[in-house]
Amino acid sequence: MTTPVPTPLWQALSREVALACAASGEILWADERAVRLLEAKPGHSLRALAAQGTEDKVERLITLARDERVEGWEVVLCVADKPCTFAFRGAPHDGGVALVGSLVPEDYAASLSQVSETLSELAALHRETERQQRELKRRADELLRLNRELEESNRGVRTLHAELDEKTESLVRAAEIKSRVVANVSHEFRTPLHSILGLARLLLNPANGTLSGEQHKQVQFIRGSAEALFELVSDLLDLSKLESGKSTLRPTRFNARDFQGALRGMMRPLIPADSPVDLRFTEPLDELLLETDEAKVSQVLRNLVSNALKFTEKGHVTVSVRAGPDDTVCFQVSDSGIGIAPEHHQHIFEEFAQVDSPLQKKVRGTGLGLSLSRRIAEFLGGDLSVRSTPGQGSTFTFTLPRVHPEVAEFAGITERSQHLDPTLAPVLVLEDDRQTLFLYEKYLSRSGFQVLPVRTVDDARRTLQRVRPAAVVLDVMLEGETSWSFLSELKTNEATRDIPILVVTLMDREQKARALGADEFWLKPVAEEQLLRKLTAMARASPVRKLLIIDDDDVHRYLFRQMLNNSPYVLEEAATGPVGIRMAREGSPDLIFLDFVLPDMTAFDVLDELKADPRTRDIPIILHTAHQLKEEERQRLAKETSTILAKHTLSREVAIARIRDALNKSIGSGGEVRRG
Ligand code: ADP
Numbered sequence: 001m002t003t004p005v006p007t008p009l010w011q012a013l014s015r016e017v018a019l020a021c022a023a024s025g026e027i028l029w030a031d032e033r034a035v036r037l038l039e040a041k042p043g044h045s046l047r048a049l050a051a052q053g054t055e056d057k058v059e060r061l062i063t064l065a066r067d068e069r070v071e072g073w074e075v076v077l078c079v080a081d082k083p084c085t086f087a088f089r090g091a092p093h094d095g096g097v098a099l100v101g102s103l104v105p106e107d108y109a110a111s112l113s114q115v116s117e118t119l120s121e122l123a124a125l126h127r128e129t130e131r132q133q134r135e136l137k138r139r140a141d142e143l144l145r146l147n148r149e150l151e152e153s154n155r156g157v158r159t160l161h162a163e164l165d166e167k168t169e170s171l172v173r174a175a176e177i178k179s180r181v182v183a184n185v186s187h188e189f190r191t192p193l194h195s196i197l198g199l200a201r202l203l204l205n206p207a208n209g210t211l212s213g214e215q216h217k218q219v220q221f222i223r224g225s226a227e228a229l230f231e232l233v234s235d236l237l238d239l240s241k242l243e244s245g246k247s248t249l250r251p252t253r254f255n256a257r258d259f260q261g262a263l264r265g266m267m268r269p270l271i272p273a274d275s276p277v278d279l280r281f282t283e284p285l286d287e288l289l290l291e292t293d294e295a296k297v298s299q300v301l302r303n304l305v306s307n308a309l310k311f312t313e314k315g316h317v318t319v320s321v322r323a324g325p326d327d328t329v330c331f332q333v334s335d336s337g338i339g340i341a342p343e344h345h346q347h348i349f350e351e352f353a354q355v356d357s358p359l360q361k362k363v364r365g366t367g368l369g370l371s372l373s374r375r376i377a378e379f380l381g382g383d384l385s386v387r388s389t390p391g392q393g394s395t396f397t398f399t400l401p402r403v404h405p406e407v408a409e410f411a412g413i414t415e416r417s418q419h420l421d422p423t424l425a426p427v428l429v430l431e432d433d434r435q436t437l438f439l440y441e442k443y444l445s446r447s448g449f450q451v452l453p454v455r456t457v458d459d460a461r462r463t464l465q466r467v468r469p470a471a472v473v474l475d476v477m478l479e480g481e482t483s484w485s486f487l488s489e490l491k492t493n494e495a496t497r498d499i500p501i502l503v504v505t506l507m508d509r510e511q512k513a514r515a516l517g518a519d520e521f522w523l524k525p526v527a528e529e530q531l532l533r534k535l536t537a538m539a540r541a542s543p544v545r546k547l548l549i550i551d552d553d554d555v556h557r558y559l560f561r562q563m564l565n566n567s568p569y570v571l572e573e574a575a576t577g578p579v580g581i582r583m584a585r586e587g588s589p590d591l592i593f594l595d596f597v598l599p600d601m602t603a604f605d606v607l608d609e610l611k612a613d614p615r616t617r618d619i620p621i622i623l624h625t626a627h628q629l630k631e632e633e634r635q636r637l638a639k640e641t642s643t644i645l646a647k648h649t650l651s652r653e654v655a656i657a658r659i660r661d662a663l664n665k666s667i668g669s670g671g672e673v674r675r676g
Pocket residue numbers: 303307308309311335337338339340348353354355356360364365366367368369370371394
């Protein structure tokens with residue numbers, strides 16, 4: 001028995017095996033590690049050591065190494081029945097091959113396979129990225145093409161727009177010209193038509209001599225034709241006024257029941273006593289009060305009723321009224337007449353549109369009634385629609401706001417003007433045109449002014465008793481009156497002569513306006529900026545009037561407020577010294593009334609603070625006190641205040657006189673006028 005020689009360390013650590021094989025692959029020699037690890041023995045075939053399925057690769061190693069050097073040829077051999085990877089170097093040797101293989105560690109193999117897996121994934125990814133890039137490029141090209149197309153069509157649209165703009169402009173111009181021509185021609189037509197009608201009436205009056213039967217008939221024809229022409233001309237005139245926005249709204253308050261009564265009175269005479277058509281009026285269930293243009297509502301309904309009567313040979317024509325949703329009123333005129341086919345429901349509202357029917361030929365009409373009625377309905381903020389079935393009759397529905405939007409808006413402005421905002425300068429605007437008033441309100445309200453709107457001279461007088469405005473904007477030509485005498489009245493009256501007046505009107509009467517005392521004269525329309533600039537300048541120059549009272553006594557403040565009622569002054573109030581000082585700094589009042597005894601600080605403290613601040617230093621101060629002042633107090637206060645008033649003797653006249661004195665002194669002494 002030989003004792004096994006212990007394997008030297010270098011051999012144990014080495015992972016290399018060395019072999020020599022014949023060209024056939026038979027092992028001729030194997031080193032000690034090859035024998036130990038691979039059980040390779042001379043006489044065995046190297047191929048037999050290969051792991052199953054990898055024999056060919058071993059075979060190829062031998063074939064290659066027979067002719068040339070081979071490096072890093074990996075083969076899988078069985079080590080203790082476990083497949084292990086060896087990387088072989090080989091070279092030709094004695095007609096066979098010499099091979100040196102090194103065992104590739106398992107983790108290395110795993111990493112290798114991982115790397116190769118990752119590589120193949122990367123390759124796949126790369127392929128995918130390339131595919132996506134190709135797709136992206138294709139899409140970018142497509143986008144580019146679309147962009148080009150879009151640009152082209154954009155250019156086309158722009159050209160079309162320009163053309164459309166041009167067409168619209170010329171259409172607007174044409175419509176304007178049409179309206180003007182129609183309005184002028186209609187006016188011109190009316191006068192001779194009046195004469196023709198008058199003369200026809202005269203001829204038909206038996207008191208003026210008798211006509212022969214034939215002549216009578218002829219004159220009646222003349223009268224009928226003239227009446228039809230007159231109707232047409234009137235409708236045309238109304239239409240052109242509505243189209244050109246020259247129609248004026250004359251709102252009044254009226255109730256639906258009375259309105260229907262009046263309508264009945266007007267329409268009844270149109271139906272003969274023996275008519276097979278019954279004209280009915282359904283009374284509204286509840287009291288329904290409207291505030292809109294009654295004459296225009298009546299015009300629409302008269303037209304609807306007369307149409308219904310024309311196109312109803314027997315049965316009924318019924319007029320009803322009821323409250324609609326959202327504070328609207330809904331009038332309906334329904335009849336049991338010939339009806340209108342659905343395809344004509346829109347068409348009949350067009351100018352000069354009539355529907356052919358045997359009855360149509362028998363009745364008189366211009367084809368303007370419904371288009372005019374719809375225009376009026378829209379002018380009143382409502383609409384006019386029809387439901388009808390041929391042979392069964394028609395129902396026309398006229399819906400309109402119970403209170404015209406302009407009236408409602410105007411009421412809003414008037415309501416707001418009842419509450420004076422002390423931070424805004426009030427401007428009295430005498431103007432009968434609501435639209436212009438709305439415009440003034442819009443311009444002025446966002447620029448520190450409060451519009452006090454009035455539409456008549458009487459209203460203006462009433463407002464002046466309540467407030468003294470910073471300026472007055474005066475329209476001269478009012479509905480039913482002019483405001484010339486009001487202007488001269490304002491400028492001659494002691495109390496109002498200082499209020500700047502801006503006359504804005506349609507007529508060029510500057511000389512007259514200036515002679516009566518207008519501070520400025522402009523022709524309408526006035527531009528916003530121009531108006532604001534002027535008013536700001538005027539209000540700045542107008543007498544100062546914002547007063548601040550600093551007094552902790554509620555009752556005294558109340559009395560003071562009452563005393564200054566209807567005076568040109570607006571009063572702001574502070575109940576404590578600190579609040580008063582803050583209000584003086586922020587609000588720049590034109591004058592301060594200061595109570596001598598305040599709970600939180602003395603009048604001297606307040607005075608010191610006011611005089612120390614450049615913002616409040618020049619504000620004149622009137623001291624008022626219920627106390628007997630000591631001599632030294634009086635002397636000191638006299639230096640820093642304009643006047644000292646005793647509370648118990650204070651009257652309106654004294655207060656106003658002292659305020660005026662104090663203000664005049666402050667302006668006279670070069671004190672800046674702060675209002676504006
Ligand atoms: P016209 O002066 O011809 O009455 P309108 O504009 O008032 O003009 O009406 C246009 C047309 O609508 C009428 O000519 C008629 O054909 C039709 N129409 C209007 N109201 C009625 C109705 N109540 N029943 C049937 N057809 C009507």
